[in-house]
Amino acid sequence: MSNTVHGLRRRLATVAEPRLRAARPTDDELLSAFLTRLSPASAYSRFLTGVGGPPSARLLAALLPERPRGGAVLGFLDGELVGHALWARLRDPAVAEIAIVVADVHQRRGVGTALARAVIDDLVAHGVEDIEVFSSTDNRAVARMVARAAPDARRELDGPTATYTFAALGRVESVSRTA
Numbered sequence: 685m686s687n688t689v690h691g692l693r694r695r696l697a698t699v700a701e702p703r704l705r706a707a708r709p710t711d712d713e714l715l716s717a718f719l720t721r722l723s724p725a726s727a728y729s730r731f732l733t734g735v736g737g738p739p740s741a742r743l744l745a746a747l748l749p750e751r752p753r754g755g756a757v758l759g760f761l762d763g764e765l766v767g768h769a770l771w772a773r774l775r776d777p778a779v780a781e782i783a784i785v786v787a788d789v790h791q792r793r794g795v796g797t798a799l800a801r802a803v804i805d806d807l808v809a810h811g812v813e814d815i816e817v818f819s820s821t822d823n824r825a826v827a828r829m830v831a832r833a834a835p836d837a838r839r840e841l842d843g844p845t846a847t848y849t850f851a852a853l854g855r856v857e858s859v860s861r862t863a
């Protein structure tokens with residue numbers, strides 16, 4: 685009993701509610717510093733390739749797309765950038781891929797879930813109907829987030845990677861431009 689109460693306290697104490705805002709092209713330096721601080725494991729899980737050192741200008745531009753091609757949402761805790769979520773329209777403009785990354789020390793605190801909700805609301809507000817998420821098959825965080833957000837998501841396996849596809853059900857709200 686006391687363990688349960690203690691466990692509940694610990695769990696509540698670690699939950700974080702990030703301030704969220706739409707990213708702008710001028711966030712490139714902020715985003716670059718955030719990505720450079722990621723552990724190799726987190727960077728690999730996000731980009732599925734080894735990205736050492738600061739990201740290229742080309743990668744940063746792709747991570748800060750302008751609507752209606754795509755969009756990005758940034759999450760802040762105490763003024764520090766702790767997460768980035770991207771949606772990018774695919775060849776079929778009614779379909780977008782989403783991808784999220786949270787700073788290592790703030791993972792498992794609900795930041796990724798908050799960013800996922802915001803980015804889905806944003807893409808729904810821009811007319812996207814279906815979502816794809818691409819990850820390694822052993823990415824348990826992604827599997828759990830998809831299972832919670834879209835229990836009927838389709839999962840296609842291709843060697844070490846998985847693509848989840850599900851209908852975009854957001855609140856038709858675009859993300860605020862200020863955090």
Ligand SMILES: CC(C)(COP(=O)(O)OP(=O)(O)OC[C@H]1O[C@@H](n2cnc3c(N)ncnc32)[C@H](O)[C@@H]1OP(=O)(O)O)[C@@H](O)C(=O)NCCC(=O)NCCS
Pocket residue numbers: 725726727729730782783784785786787790791792793794795796797798817818819823824825826828829832
């Ligand atoms: C994936 C990621 C964005 C999730 O963000 P987060 O802030 O840690 O996620 P949350 O705290 O909101 O947790 C979401 C769910 O994932 C689970 N989870 C998070 N990290 C986990 C881990 N390392 N192992 C297993 N489950 C994990 C949580 O328990 C939670 O599941 P639940 O709702 O069923 O309890 C973050 O772990 C990350 O940045 N990982 C590296 C980059 C990456 O893999 N990006 C995904 C590419 S699309």
